Amino acid sequence: MMRLLAGAGALVAATVFSVHAGVTASSSRVIFxxxxxxxxxxxxxxxDWPVMVQTWVDNGDANPAPGSVNAPFVSVPPLFSLAPQRMQGIRLIYNQSPLPKDRESVFWLNVYEIPPGAPARSLQAQSVVLTMNxxxxxxxxxxxxxAPENLSEKVHFxxxxxxxxxxxxxxxxxxxxxxxATxxxxxxxxxxxxxxxxxxMVAPYGExxxxxAAEAARNRALPLRVRAEIIDDEGNISVSEFPLSGEERGK
Structure with a gap:
């Protein structure tokens, strides 16, 4: 799953607008x-315009900044320009820092795109100029x-x-x-x-x-089940249903 963080630059008559990343990656995750x-x-x-792209790796901070976290991965090049509809390869290098051997570790690659100054656009365009991460x-x-095996058998709700x-x-x-996914x-x-x-995401051996929704709390019917969409290494989704045990505390 990717996370998209946006910071507004110049606003052009925006009342309703959609946000999406202009710089996209060839895969949704990287497995080392x-x-x-x-x-x-x-x-x-x-x-349809050129951007400057900055890349770095952190440990999942919701408000990341380059250099603020010492992660065991480095992205190269860390800063480059990218013309419209053009591609650029980056390398992720592991510095061999020790990591736990009994479970996966996870880090986050940040792809921060900085557009040029606000272009001349119609006031009817209802668009914004954004920096996107x-x-x-x-x-x-x-x-x-x-590789993960039978994950649906290893989670409990x-x-x-x-x-x-x-x-x-x-x-x-x-x-x-x-x-x-859901x-x-x-x-x-x-x-x-x-x-x-x-x-x-749920961490290894974690919860x-x-x-x-509040409406669900008022529905006391039985039985209860959970339907979950699990994302695999390739970004594909599988759907499973699970029984649900319950506990009630407080009134």
Whole structure:
């Protein structure tokens, strides 16, 4: 899953507008297997204007800044210009800093695009000039783990009812990160999506809470199930349903 952060530059009669990255990558994630020193990634500028691109790696800070975090990966080149509809390759180099051998580690590649000054546009265009930062995951995987297997068998969901509010808790019992595109609570034929988070991923041997819409808390029908979309190494999605255990605390 990629994260897209935008900062407004010059506003041109904008009331309703969409935001998307103009610089896109050839894959949605990068997988390093222990022993690999570097990986390559292609970037393409889909904009109709040139941009400056800055790249760096951090540990997942929601407000990243180059040089603010010491990550074990370096992106080369760190700064370059990219003409419209042109491609540029970058290299991600692992500096061999020790990482845990019993589970995956994850870091984030930042692709920060800086457009030129505000172009002359019609006031009817309803557009903005933005600086865009796209974050994509870099997974470092110990050799002994291999690729993720049967992830749907290694996650467990339970429901927490606390003071009239419902949360779905996902426990990851595997050494791999589990990335979700969506998580949905199924109650008596009704579907309630969890509130979106910047990152829906659950760390190895960790757990995460996802809030459910207030309406779902009022639906007490049984049985309860969870439908989840799991993202694999290639960015493909598989859909699985899970039983849901429950607990109730508070009134």
């Amino acid at each position: 297997t222990e022993g690999q020193a570097q990986q390559s990634l292609m970037l393409v500028n889909t904009n 796209t974050q994509m995951k870099i997974f470092w995987r110990p050799k002994t783990l291999g 339970r429901l927490e009812d606390l003071n009239g509010k419902r949360k779905i808790i996902c426990q990851n019992r595997s050494p791999w990160h589990v990335s979700f 998580i949905t609570l199924l109650v008596a034929g009704r579907a309630y999506g969890v509130e979106p988070q910047p990152d829906m 995460k809470r996802y809030s459910v």
